[in-house]
Each structure stands twice: as C-alpha cells, then as structure tokens.
Amino acid sequence: MLEIKDIHSYYGKSHVLEGVSLKVGEGELVTLLGRNGAGKTTTLKSIMGLVDTPAGSIELNGQSLLGQPPFRIARQGVALVPEHRGIFSILSVEENLQIAVRAGSRWQMADIYRWFPRLEERRRNRGNALSGGEQQMLAIARALLNDPRILLLDEPTEGLAPVIVDEIVKILKAIREEGLSVLLVEQNLRVCEAVADRHYILEQGHIVYTASADDFRDDPGVRDRYLALSA
Amino acid sequence: MLNVYLFQILNGLGLGMIYFLISVGLTLIFGLLNFVNFAHGAFFLVGSYLCYTLVSLTGNFWLALIAGPLLVALLAWALERSLIQRIYHLPHTFQILVTLGIALIIQELSIMIWGPVGKSIPTPEALQGVVRIGNFAYPYYRLFLIGFSALVAVVLWLLLERTRFGALVRAGSESTEMVSLLGSNIFRLFSITFALGVGLAGLAGVLSAPLRGAHPFIGPEVLGLAFVVVVIGGMGSFTGALVAGLIVGVVQSLMTSLWPQGASLMIYAAMAVVILLRPHGLFGRA
Numbered sequence: 001m002l003e004i005k006d007i008h009s010y011y012g013k014s015h016v017l018e019g020v021s022l023k024v025g026e027g028e029l030v031t032l033l034g035r036n037g038a039g040k041t042t043t044l045k046s047i048m049g050l051v052d053t054p055a056g057s058i059e060l061n062g063q064s065l066l067g068q069p070p071f072r073i074a075r076q077g078v079a080l081v082p083e084h085r086g087i088f089s090i091l092s093v094e095e096n097l098q099i100a101v102r103a104g105s106r107w108q109m110a111d112i113y114r115w116f117p118r119l120e121e122r123r124r125n126r127g128n129a130l131s132g133g134e135q136q137m138l139a140i141a142r143a144l145l146n147d148p149r150i151l152l153l154d155e156p157t158e159g160l161a162p163v164i165v166d167e168i169v170k171i172l173k174a175i176r177e178e179g180l181s182v183l184l185v186e187q188n189l190r191v192c193e194a195v196a197d198r199h200y201i202l203e204q205g206h207i208v209y210t211a212s213a214d215d216f217r218d219d220p221g222v223r224d225r226y227l228a229l230s231a
Numbered sequence: 232m233l234n235v236y237l238f239q240i241l242n243g244l245g246l247g248m249i250y251f252l253i254s255v256g257l258t259l260i261f262g263l264l265n266f267v268n269f270a271h272g273a274f275f276l277v278g279s280y281l282c283y284t285l286v287s288l289t290g291n292f293w294l295a296l297i298a299g300p301l302l303v304a305l306l307a308w309a310l311e312r313s314l315i316q317r318i319y320h321l322p323h324t325f326q327i328l329v330t331l332g333i334a335l336i337i338q339e340l341s342i343m344i345w346g347p348v349g350k351s352i353p354t355p356e357a358l359q360g361v362v363r364i365g366n367f368a369y370p371y372y373r374l375f376l377i378g379f380s381a382l383v384a385v386v387l388w389l390l391l392e393r394t395r396f397g398a399l400v401r402a403g404s405e406s407t408e409m410v411s412l413l414g415s416n417i418f419r420l421f422s423i424t425f426a427l428g429v430g431l432a433g434l435a436g437v438l439s440a441p442l443r444g445a446h447p448f449i450g451p452e453v454l455g456l457a458f459v460v461v462v463i464g465g466m467g468s469f470t471g472a473l474v475a476g477l478i479v480g481v482v483q484s485l486m487t488s489l490w491p492q493g494a495s496l497m498i499y500a501a502m503a504v505v506i507l508l509r510p511h512g513l514f515g516r517a
C-alpha cells in the first residue's frame with residue numbers, strides 16, 4: 001500500500017525529517033505519534049508533495065508519488081485532512097462537498113449524507129457557520145468523496161469536546177470497516193488505542209519506536225519515554 | 232429638464248455596466264490568483280480594435296460581439312500559459328512591472344497595426360435610431376448595451392454561484408492549496424479564470440466601440456477606472472464590482488452635465504472616502 005523509505009524533508013534550509021520510513025498496509029489503520037514539533041504534520045505534507053523532499057522514496061502500491069504536484073497525488077488516491085481542516089468558509093456545506101466529488105468514487109453524496117446526517121441538515125449553511133466537530137466531519141466526508149485509497153488524518157480530535165471525540169472514534173471505526181487504509185496523527189492516546197492496528201512514534205524527525213497495538217498497550221514505559229508531557 | 236437627468240442616468244448605467252465588465256474580470260483574477268494585472272486596460276483596447284477590424288471586414292457587428300471577446304480570451308490564455316504563470320509566486324511589484332510591460336507592448340503594437348489616430352466604429356444597423364417614450368428619446372444601441380451587459384452579469388453570476396467551476400474559483404480564492412489537495416488541477420483553473428477575466432475586458436472594449444471608437448491610448452484610463460471600481464466595491468467581490476461600477480458610471484455621467492471639470496475629482500474623492508470608512512471596500516472581506 002503506502003511505503004515511505006528514508007525521506008528527508010526541508011522548510012527552506014531547516015532540515016525537519018531526517019530519514020523517516022514507515023508503511024501502511026492495505027486496510028490497516030496506523031498511527032503516527034510524537035510530541036509537538038516532532039515532524040508528524042511534516043510527514044503527512046511530504047506524502048502530499050506540499051514540502052520539499054529531495055531524498056528518499058514515497059510509493060503508493062508501487063507507484064512513486066515523489067515530485068508530483070499535490071493534485072496528482074490526490075487523484076492517485078491519497079486524501080489529506082489537514083490539521084486546520086481546510087473548510088472553505090464562504091462555500092456552503094454542500095459546495096464544500098461537491099467540489100470534492102469524483103466520478104466513479106466508491107462514496108458519493110448520498111453515502112456521505114447517510115453517514116453524516118448532521119451534514120445534510122446543515123447543507124445550506126456556510127462553512128464558517130459550523131462548529132468544530134461539524135467542520136471535522138465535513139473535512140473527513142469531503143476526503144471520502146475524493147475516492148481515496150488511503151486517508152491521512154492530522155489530529156482530527158484536536159480541540160473537540162469529549163462527546164464529539166467519541167463520534168470521531170465511531171467514524172474512524174466505520175472507515176476501517178470499509179477497508180480503507182488510514183494513517184492517523186493523533187495526540188489523544190485513548191483514541192489511538194481504540195482504533196489502531198499499529199503505532200509509530202516520531203521524535204525530532206526520526207522514527208524511534210514501532211509496535212503492534214497489543215505490544216504498545218502492554219508497555220506503559222514507552223509512553224513515559226516518548227510521549228509524556230506531550231501536547 | 233427632468234429628461235436631461237433621465238438621459239444622463241441611463242448613460243451612466245450603460246457606462247457603469249462597461250465599468251462592471253472591466254472590473255469584475257480584474258477582481259476575479261485578483262481574488263483567485265492574487266495577481267495584479269496592469270495589462271487589463273490594454274486588453275479592453277484590443278477588444279475595441281478587434282471590433283473595428285471585424286466590422287470593417289465583415290460588416291457584421293454580431294460576429295464581432297462574439298469573436299472579439301473570444302479572441303481576447305485566447306490571447307490572454309496563451310499569455311498566461313507562456314509568461315504570466317511563471318510570475319504568480321513573485322511579489323506584486325514584479326507582477327505590476329511585467330504586466331505594465333505587456334500593456335505598453337500591446338499599445339505600441341496597436342499603433343503599428345491600426346495607426347496612432349483613433350478609429351470610429353458604426354452603430355450596428357439593427358440598433359440605429361432612438362426609442363421614443365412620450366417626448367423622451369433614447370438611442371437603441373445604448374439600451375441594448377445596458378440590457379446585454381445585464382444579461383452577461385446574470386450569466387456570470389450563475390457561473391460563479393451555481394456551478395462547480397464557480398465553487399472552485401471561490402474556494403481557490405480562500406485556499407489554492409486546499410483546492411489542490413482535493414484533486415483539482417489548480418493551474419488549469421488559473422488559466423481559465425485569467426482568460427475569462429481578460430475576455431470580459433475584451434467584451435467591454437467591443438461593446439463600447441460603437442459609442443467611443445477605438446483609441447491606442449485608452450488603456451491607462453480604463454485601468455485606472457477599473458481599480459477605482461474594485462477599490463470602492465471591494466477586492467474579489469462580484470456584487471462590489473457591480474454596485475461600484477454603476478455608482479461610478481452614474482456619478483460620472485451626471486457630473487458631465489452638472490460640473491464637467493469635477494467628474495474625475497468626484498470619483499477619486501468617493502474612492503478616498505470609501506477607503507477611509509471601509510478600508511476593504513463596500514462589499515470586501517477583511
């Protein structure tokens with residue numbers, strides 16, 4: 001599915017990813033954990049071609065993504081839900097969805113409205129009239145319309161109330177059921193443990209730990225070592 | 232006496248619609264591409280001259296009305312693909328420098344092709360004469376101009392507000408990066424929008440040709456007025472371009488019978504007042 005090998009990414013001269021490698025298998029939900037500033041967002045941006053990544057390789061089902069413009073990477077089946085969600089505030093909810101619709105996508109508007117009835121109720125509202133939770137749902141729904149092979153989610157529960165976080169967890173589980181691969185960046189460990197198959201931990205631009213969900217759960221020391229005082 | 236004012240107000244509406252067509256293109260291009268096009272007035276000029284040439288060759292104004300703007304849009308598209316596309320990422324001052332250069336080249340080329348003296352274009356036969364209502368008479372062509380521009384405005388509004396293309400243009404004016412992330416070819420969207428915006432300036436040039444003729448030095452004046460309209464209406468706003476275009480057109484037209492020397496002064500004064508009270512224009516977003 002998605003395979004990243006030894007990528008180095010830069011913002012101008014500052015070297016942020018110093019050799020990151022990771023894999024997401026078909027239908028797998030993998031998390032990328034780490035403290036603030038570790039390079040999680042940068043990893044997702046590198047996959048989408050949004051930052052300068054002169055070294056390493058990024059492949060989706062054996063096809064190289066490196067060096068392509070973001071819209072081509074999206075068309076090949078990679079959808080990013082960015083940290084800031086990227087909802088268009090002057091477009092209605094429906095328009096936000098419509099511009100992402102792709103002919104032949106496995107998910108169409110009707111499916112989306114069935115999954116997210118709240119969005120159908122709010123379809124005539126402008127993007128900036130939505131609550132944080134609704135915006136996050138819209139962002140995920142929009143990504144699904146784009147017919148992804150893999151979904152990249154950047155801190156989807158950040159800043160949301162606990163009940164809404166539970167909603168997002170339900171959605172993540174449903175997405176897994178659909179067999180879609182997911183790479184999830186998340187600070188909320190409870191969410192990660194509820195949904196993930198595997199975990200990676202990133203620290204200062206390096207992958208420092210990787211384990212299955214079970215091994216991670218049985219090793220509380222890892223948390224203290226790499227994730228304590230995060231957020 | 233009242234009829235004189237009615238006459239001037241109608242003239243102002245026609246002028247205002249021309250200003251709208253010019254400035255809505257400018258504001259559309261600025262809104263999506265964040266690009267300052269100082270060659271906009273020069274494309275108006277090309278529209279007027281194409282109208283002259285096409286009418287001279289074929290005698291058919293309707294052909295000029297359709298082909299003129301399309302040719303201008305085609306020229307804009309070619310220019311965007313070859314040159315403009317490369318300078319989007321540069322600061323506005325560089326964009327101004329480059330487009331000012333393009334404007335001068337267009338102006339000098341028009342002088343080489345059509346000569347330094349302006350050309351006049353006959354009113355299309357079907358629209359000659361005047362409409363009479365009681366003792367009030369008004370030229371057909373000017374009425375046609377108002378009606379046709381209004382139709383274009385409606386179609387353009389529907390395009391921007393009711394189609395996927397329009398939603399993409401509006402979305403792109405908020406974040407081009409997010410539009411790309413959703414799989415849309417942002418470069419193609421840029422080319423089409425640039426050609427559309429410039430084509431509208433060309434259309435304005437064609438429409439005003441039977442009234443004002445074609446002149447090689449009109450570009451800077453047109454550009455200046457378009458910027459005034461965009462500043463009053465608000466950058467990137469369709470409604471702003473329409474309302475401000477009409478206000479500027481009507482004020483200018485009324486002033487010519489009240490105080491001709493003060494016409495320009497009034498308009499720039501109005502712009503100054505708007506900037507002071509509403510820095511983002513009447514319909515602009517912060």
Ligand SMILES: Nc1ncnc2c1ncn2[C@@H]1O[C@H](COP(=O)(O)OP(=O)(O)O)[C@@H](O)[C@H]1O
Pocket residue numbers: 011014016034035036037038039040041042043
């Ligand atoms: N646009 C940028 N320009 C320069 N440096 C950046 C930029 N974005 C992030 N960084 C730096 O890159 C490092 C990794 O950031 P990021 O990937 O956002 O971390 P995380 O998502 O794990 O919190 C940080 O040191 C941050 O300061």
Ligand SMILES: [Mg+2]
Pocket residue numbers: 040041042083
């Ligand atoms: Mg981050």
